[in-house]
Amino acid sequence: xxxxxxxxxxxxxxxxxxxxxxxxxxxxxxxxxxxxxxxxxxxxxxxxxxxxxxxxxxxxxxxxxxxxxxxxxxxxxxxxxxxxxxxxxxxxxxxxxxxxxxxxxxxxxxxxxxxxxxxxxxxxxxxxxxxxxxxxxxxxxxxxxxxxxxxxxxxxxxxxxxxxxxxxxxxxxxxxxxxxxxxxxxxxxxxxxxxxxxxxxxxxxxxxxxxxxxxxxxxxxxxxxxxxxxxxxxxxxxxxxxxxxxxxxxxxxxxxxxxxxxxxxxxxxxxxxxxx
Numbered sequence: 469x470x471x472x473x474x475x476x477x478x479x480x481x482x483x484x485x486x487x488x489x490x491x492x493x494x495x496x497x498x499x500x501x502x503x504x505x506x507x508x509x510x511x512x513x514x515x516x517x518x519x520x521x522x523x524x525x526x527x528x529x530x531x532x533x534x535x536x537x538x539x540x541x542x543x544x545x546x547x548x549x550x551x552x553x554x555x556x557x558x559x560x561x562x563x564x565x566x567x568x569x570x571x572x573x574x575x576x577x578x579x580x581x582x583x584x585x586x587x588x589x590x591x592x593x594x595x596x597x598x599x600x601x602x603x604x605x606x607x608x609x610x611x612x613x614x615x616x617x618x619x620x621x622x623x624x625x626x627x628x629x630x631x632x633x634x635x636x637x638x639x640x641x642x643x644x645x646x647x648x649x650x651x652x653x654x655x656x657x658x659x660x661x662x663x664x665x666x667x668x669x670x671x672x673x674x675x676x677x678x679x680x681x682x683x684x685x686x687x688x689x690x691x692x693x694x695x696x697x698x699x700x701x702x703x704x705x706x707x708x709x710x711x712x713x714x715x716x717x718x719x720x721x722x723x724x725x726x727x728x729x730x731x732x733x734x735x736x737x738x739x740x741x742x743x744x
Contacts, residue, residue, distance in 0.1 A: 495525035498663065500561040503531050503581065503600070504548060505571040510540040512565030512594040515652030519672050520561060523660055531555050533576060552580045561659060562588040564597030566615070566648060569707055572600045573714025575721070582606070582722050588642070590659045595648035598622060599711055603718035610640040615647050616689040616697075617704045621712045625719055633688035649687060650680055 500520045502513050513530075521528045532538055532548035540546050562584050571577055582604035585591050593601040598614035601607050602625030613631040614622050623630045631638050637646045637655045644655040657678075661669035686692045692700075 490522060492524045497527045498523050498525040498561075499527045499529070499556050499559045500563070501529040501531050501550070501555050501559050501584065502563045502565065503567070503577065503597075504538055504540070504546055504565070505532055505567045505577070506538045507541050507568040507571065508538070508546075509566040509595065509648070510544040510546070512597060512648055512652050513540075513563075515650070515654075516561075516563045516565075516592060516594075516656045518676055519653060519656035519660055519669075522672060522675070523664060523668070527556075529555055531580075552576065555580070555584065557584070557587065559584055559588040560663065561590045561592060563592035563652075564594070564600040565652065566595035566597050567600065569596075569710035569714045572596065572603055572711065573718050575718070578603050578718045578722060590663070591643050592652075592655050592659065593643070593645045594652045594655060595646075596711065598645045599625070599715050601643070601645070602626070603715040603722065605719060605722040606643065607645075610643050611638055612640065612643070612645045613638045613647060614645060617701065617708055618711065621708065621715060624712065624716055632690065634690045647688065653678055 498520070500516070502516050504513060517528060520526060529550040530546065530548050531550045531552060533552060535548050535551060537545050537547055562581065564581065567577075577600065581600055585601065585604055585606045591601060591606055593599075593607075593612075593614070595615040596618045598607070598612060599618055599621060602612075602622055605626075607622070608626035610627050611629045611631060612622060612627045613619075613633075613635045616633050619630055619632070633647060637644055637651065637658055639658060644659055646652070646655045653676075657669050657673055660672055686696060689697055689700075
């Protein structure tokens with residue numbers, strides 16, 4: 469009879485050795501927080517975890533209100549590692565994957581993202597997660613992008629320009645925004661390159677053998693057949709009004725906050741921007 473496999477990673481010799489090889493002693497912690505919630509979309513989080521979770525000194529926090537299992541949509545149960553209250557105040561990276569409109573407009577979620585975001589070294593928004601950054605007042609005056617059905621809502625949250633699907637990762641100051649799918653990988657690779665240098669980021673790209681080859685070439689709205697685009701619009705049509713009403717109300721409330729005096733204007737309204 470075959471013995472049962474170990475349940476915990478620390479009982480797996482191969483993974484223990486891998487972790488030792490990836491641990492850089494004496495390196496300053498690189499603190500990454502990804503907000504997850506009931507209904508979050510795992511693919512928008514996985515690239516962040518894969519790339520930044522393996523950077524030197526990586527300290528990865530999956531953050532939610534409570535340390536209770538949440539269901540990523542669909543059927544991707546995930547245990548948060550850190551609560552909003554426990555999350556470090558001095559984050560290197562704060563990231564948001566797509567989450568439902570009820571979450572993105574939740575005052576506790578918006579307040580957390582605003583309070584950590586104004587001090588974070590980098591902010592990543594993927595898909596409709598960009599709308600959380602918008603609700604938190606972090607896209608004002610910035611060039612941004614998001615998923616196809618979120619663009620009209622995003623334009624109402626104060627950006628200087630909303631770039632269309634197919635624009636790749638849009639970088640404006642410390643804000644990195646992207647559409648879904650490969651967006652979380654590519655935004656994270658660019659953050660890694662800025663934080664640790666291109667050699668480190670290129671190695672991360674190689675380590676995960678990141679080399680997309682979309683089989684149908686219909687991965688953004690500008691390339692999709694109009695029938696497929698109509699299906700996508702119908703699928704998410706009930707969510708767009710909820711995103712719009714929730715984020716605009718949240719932003720109006722956040723606008724009343726007094727930003728910490730230590731926050732530099734350039735951190736909120738960066739002067740340089742580019743799309744990659």
